Amino acid sequence: MTTLNNKMDPLMKIHSETEHIRLASGTPIADRVVSDIFSYTEKIVQKVVIREVSGQKSWKDKIDQIVISRVFGYPLMLLLLGAVFWITIAGANIPSQMIAAVLFAFQDILTHWFEVVQAPAWLHGVLVLGMYRTLAWVIAVMLPPMAIFFPLFTILEDLGYLPRVAFNLDNMFKKAKACGKQCLTMCMGFGCNAAGVVSTRIIDSPRERLIAILTNNFVPCNGRFPTLIAIASIFMASSLVFSQSLQAAGIITLIVLLGVAVTFVVSWILSSTILKGEPSSFVLELPPYRKPKFGAVLYRSIIDRTLFVLRRAIVIAAPAGAITWIMANVYIGDLSVIAYIAGALNPLAKAIGLDGFILMAFILGLPANEIVVPILLMSYLATGQLTEFGSLLELKEILIANGWTWLTAFNTMLFALLHWPCATTLLSMYKETGSKKWTFVGFIIPTVIAFAVCFIVAQTVYFFGLA
Amino acid sequence: MLQAPGRIMREHFGIKTSGEQYVIALAGNPNVGKSTVFNTLTGLHQHTGNWPGKTVDNAQGKYSYKDKSFLLVDLPGTYSLLAHTVEEEIARDFICFGQPDATIVVLDATSLERNLNLAMQVMEITSNVIICVNLIDEARKKKLKIDFKELEKELGVPIIPTAARNGEGLKELQKAVYTMAVEKVIASPKQVVYSEEVEKAIKILMPKVEALGLARIVNPKWLALRLLDSDVSFIKTISRYATTQTQQMVAHKEQGREFTL
Amino acid sequence: MGKLSIPLSTLKLGQTSSVVHLEVKGLLRRRILDMGIVPGTILTCIGRAPAGDPIAYLVRDTVIALRSEDARLINVEQV
Numbered sequence: 001m002t003t004l005n006n007k008m009d010p011l012m013k014i015h016s017e018t019e020h021i022r023l024a025s026g027t028p029i030a031d032r033v034v035s036d037i038f039s040y041t042e043k044i045v046q047k048v049v050i051r052e053v054s055g056q057k058s059w060k061d062k063i064d065q066i067v068i069s070r071v072f073g074y075p076l077m078l079l080l081l082g083a084v085f086w087i088t089i090a091g092a093n094i095p096s097q098m099i100a101a102v103l104f105a106f107q108d109i110l111t112h113w114f115e116v117v118q119a120p121a122w123l124h125g126v127l128v129l130g131m132y133r134t135l136a137w138v139i140a141v142m143l144p145p146m147a148i149f150f151p152l153f154t155i156l157e158d159l160g161y162l163p164r165v166a167f168n169l170d171n172m173f174k175k176a177k178a179c180g181k182q183c184l185t186m187c188m189g190f191g192c193n194a195a196g197v198v199s200t201r202i203i204d205s206p207r208e209r210l211i212a213i214l215t216n217n218f219v220p221c222n223g224r225f226p227t228l229i230a231i232a233s234i235f236m237a238s239s240l241v242f243s244q245s246l247q248a249a250g251i252i253t254l255i256v257l258l259g260v261a262v263t264f265v266v267s268w269i270l271s272s273t274i275l276k277g278e279p280s281s282f283v284l285e286l287p288p289y290r291k292p293k294f295g296a297v298l299y300r301s302i303i304d305r306t307l308f309v310l311r312r313a314i315v316i317a318a319p320a321g322a323i324t325w326i327m328a329n330v331y332i333g334d335l336s337v338i339a340y341i342a343g344a345l346n347p348l349a350k351a352i353g354l355d356g357f358i359l360m361a362f363i364l365g366l367p368a369n370e371i372v373v374p375i376l377l378m379s380y381l382a383t384g385q386l387t388e389f390g391s392l393l394e395l396k397e398i399l400i401a402n403g404w405t406w407l408t409a410f411n412t413m414l415f416a417l418l419h420w421p422c423a424t425t426l427l428s429m430y431k432e433t434g435s436k437k438w439t440f441v442g443f444i445i446p447t448v449i450a451f452a453v454c455f456i457v458a459q460t461v462y463f464f465g466l467a
Numbered sequence: 468m469l470q471a472p473g474r475i476m477r478e479h480f481g482i483k484t485s486g487e488q489y490v491i492a493l494a495g496n497p498n499v500g501k502s503t504v505f506n507t508l509t510g511l512h513q514h515t516g517n518w519p520g521k522t523v524d525n526a527q528g529k530y531s532y533k534d535k536s537f538l539l540v541d542l543p544g545t546y547s548l549l550a551h552t553v554e555e556e557i558a559r560d561f562i563c564f565g566q567p568d569a570t571i572v573v574l575d576a577t578s579l580e581r582n583l584n585l586a587m588q589v590m591e592i593t594s595n596v597i598i599c600v601n602l603i604d605e606a607r608k609k610k611l612k613i614d615f616k617e618l619e620k621e622l623g624v625p626i627i628p629t630a631a632r633n634g635e636g637l638k639e640l641q642k643a644v645y646t647m648a649v650e651k652v653i654a655s656p657k658q659v660v661y662s663e664e665v666e667k668a669i670k671i672l673m674p675k676v677e678a679l680g681l682a683r684i685v686n687p688k689w690l691a692l693r694l695l696d697s698d699v700s701f702i703k704t705i706s707r708y709a710t711t712q713t714q715q716m717v718a719h720k721e722q723g724r725e726f727t728l
Numbered sequence: 729m730g731k732l733s734i735p736l737s738t739l740k741l742g743q744t745s746s747v748v749h750l751e752v753k754g755l756l757r758r759r760i761l762d763m764g765i766v767p768g769t770i771l772t773c774i775g776r777a778p779a780g781d782p783i784a785y786l787v788r789d790t791v792i793a794l795r796s797e798d799a800r801l802i803n804v805e806q807v
Contacts, residue, residue, distance in 0.1 A: 009706050010679055011679065011694070011702050011705060011706055012702060012706075014672065014675050014676065014679075014694055015694050015697065015699070015702055017675075018668075018672065018694050018695055018697075021668045021671070021695065022695070022697060025664060025668075028696075029665065029668070029695045029696045029697075030549070030696035030697070030758075030761075031750075031761060031766070032661070032662060032664065032665050033661065033665060033692060033695070033696055034547075034549075034584075034761040034762065034766060035662075035761075035766040035767060035768075036659060036660075036661040036662050036665060037584050037587050037588070037659050038580070038584060038764050038766050038769070039768075040587065040659045040660060041579075041580055041583035041584060041587060042580055044579075044583060044618070044621045044622070045579050045580045045583070047614075047617060047621065048579075048613055048614045048615075048617045048618045048621065049579060049611055049612070049613050049614075050611070050612040050613075050614075051609075051610065051611050051612075052610040052611075052612075061774075064774075064775060064784075064791075065775070068775050068776070068777055068778065068784070069778065070776075070778045071778075073777070073778035074778055167777050167782060167784065167793050168777050168778055168779075170777060170781070170782050170793070170795070171777060171779035171780070171781050171782070172779070174781070174795060180782070201522055201523060201524070204552060204755065279795075280755075280756075281752075281755070281756035281759075281794075281795065281797075281798045282782065282793075282794070282795050282798070283756065283759045283760065283763065283792060283793070283794060283798075284782070284792070284793040285497065285498055285763075285790060285791065285792055285793075286784060286791040286792070286793055287498040287790075287791075288577070288605070288791075290605070293632055296503075296632070431522075432522055546759075546762040546763060547758075547762035549758065549762065551755055551758040551759070551762075552755075577789055578788055578789035578790045580764065580788045580789065581763065581764040581787075581788040581789070581790060584762065584764060
């Protein structure tokens with residue numbers, strides 16, 4: 001494969017002259033070189049390392065016998081997943097209410113200041129009722145779950161459990177003609193899909209990496225968890241506090257499993273159509289279990305992840321809150337802009353079991369999924385301002401007053417799980433693939449699936465008159 | 468203003484040093500606590516991004532020791548430098564052409580045999596190597612006794628045992644880096660002795676390789692080995708860097724400056 | 729010689745073997761070599777995933793997982 005240019009190159013010349021040495025050698029020289037290095041290092045290690053061999057198996061080996069065992073392997077994974085969600089939901093409930101109480105109390109003080117300086121009502125509306133309330137909601141609802149979820153996840157990561165999950169699930173990925181390491185990128189996706197997309201770098205094969213990028217969105221990220229948790233808690237679970245969080249955790253686990261199932265199906269379809277190919281090989285190191293350093297875990301998960309994601313949410317939520325308030329308070333004829341748009345979207349939204357306001361909130365939530373519920377609430381309330389989010393019960397009342405049924409709740413959750421990726425994730429897809437075409441594919445696949453699934457569910461329910 | 472060639476080469480890798488700053492590369496296998504070493508040394512003074520033109524993470528961090536500033540460049544975690552993946556290519560090219568003042572290779576004390584593979588490869592490329600044997604706390608738990616003095620003799624480079632998670636040994640590591648990068652006390656790493664067949668082939672090639680006069684850019688023995696295992700991508704990279712460096716030398720001569728590489 | 733060489737994938741749990749020959753090609757061959765799996769290396773099968781595949785091996789004090797199709801291309805003899 002030498003080109004004319006290479007022939008001029010003295011290095012390439014020597015290289016072609018070495019061909020006879022390579023041919024004369026029985027085993028490839030490259031193999032010999034590696035073998036020789038290893039036999040050299042083996043001798044060194046024999047000299048410098050003394051091992052006291054103990055016949056006893058360490059607790060680490062025993063743990064692996066359970067973690068990857070035929071009987072306990074999968075149930076343990078499910079149990080841990082459910083436990084992480086349950087601790088997150090149960091633990092976040094009270095801090096969320098406390099933060100909400102403080103932030104909304106401060107809103108009254110803000111309002112008072114605006115009255116003192118006799119600021120115009122629209123300014124108070126945009127800044128306090130729009131921007132500040134959305135911010136307060138996003139912080140109150142997002143911060144506590146993230147501050148619990150991320151450290152829990154980092155502990156599992158530091159323990160060395162995640163590679164075992166990849167090991168356990170590889171067979172399914174192989175059947176979908178994808179890479180077992182895709183599972184690790186999905187784990188990252190729980191935190192943030194944009195981060196999940198970037199983490200696909202660990203997959204060597206470009207084809208399998210692209211599959212992982214295109215499907216990462218089917219893992220609900222932290223911006224979508226609050227939406228899922230809130231709806232699951234108020235619509236799907238009973239009102240008992242303890243069993244409520246347990247049931248909500250169960251529902252979230254099922255939703256996540258559905259997302260995983262969709263990931264497998266879409267990966268398989270992609271591998272059989274536009275990204276045809278056989279699964280490539282897979283070498284995975286299973287590092288020894290290590291006791292996590294709790295200080296480091298907290299530091300890394302709070303500073304690196306929680307604050308990072310929260311900052312991003314705030315930067316987007318503030319202007320979105322202001323814009324939504326303006327749209328809800330600017331009237332065209334009898335209807336506010338928001339009501340106008342929602343009305344236009346309504347027929348389509350009804351067909352998939354949502355309503356115009358919900359669909360509009362998802363569309364306006366493109367910059368960040370965190371703002372979907374705040375936008376929805378703000379647009380539901382006639383005055384176009386966000387309710388004082390005191391408790392989930394109030395939220396339920398608002399939703400029911402706006403015609404929500406269990407189907408609306410269910411399909412909103414489905415839509416939240418399956419719909420298009422947020423703008424940041426799309427941007428990451430573009431950066432990682434360097435292709436507008438693949439970014440568009442990454443947008444259109446979830447969009448089509450979300451509409452199709454919700455349509456089928458809604459029409460089935462309508463047909464049997466279940467809701 | 469024209470800069471020293473070393474700095475220009477570094478800028479190819481997105482490395483910008485300020486004033487008198489020493490560049491230290493950090494290499495190691497995956498899962499050996501390399502990032503713990505990196506985080507503990509640099510703390511909050513980090514900058515993360517991508518390697519120029521590649522979708523591979525690049526983390527750089529600063530720390531000071533004895534009033535000197537050090538820029539620590541975290542290379543991708545790799546098992547080898549024989550460049551079969553983008554990560555290995557980046558790590559190899561940086562150690563080879565980025566001209567770090569020292570390269571730290573982080574090893575897992577509990578699996579030295581496998582980890583030394585990377586260390587031996589790095590030691591073939593550059594003499595400025597410090598070996599950090601990390602996770603000695605785990606090794607203790609596994610009842611492994613490592614004779615670090617003997618290891619140092621066998622390898623011919625400074626060996627620093629650490630348990631980075633507990634901060635153990637990191638002061639010593641910083642001191643070793645200082646000695647090598649600032650005081651220019653250069654190690655003399657021992658080289659792998661290959662099997663007869665390979666050594667014979669190297670011997671045949673060496674005169675030809677040395678005649679190319681690339682010794683300042685790349686270790687001739689390492690180059691001969693790459694020619695033997697037909698690493699075409701690396702051979703092309705070498706040619707490219709050789710040309711760049713020659714151009715820079717010409718540029719410097721035209722500016723009437725004297726310099727040494 | 730004497731002993732028959734068998735594919736690594738047929739190793740049973742707890743069995744130990746020594747590598748005779750690698751039939752793996754391409755990038756995987758390089759990966760396997762760089763992990764220290766070269767002729768003469770001792771491998772112990774220490775576990776299988778719940779679905780039976782991939783398989784985990786102990787090599788040079790580290791645990792490496794391989795898919796069975798790939799392990800089939802590594803010839804070993806029992807020790």
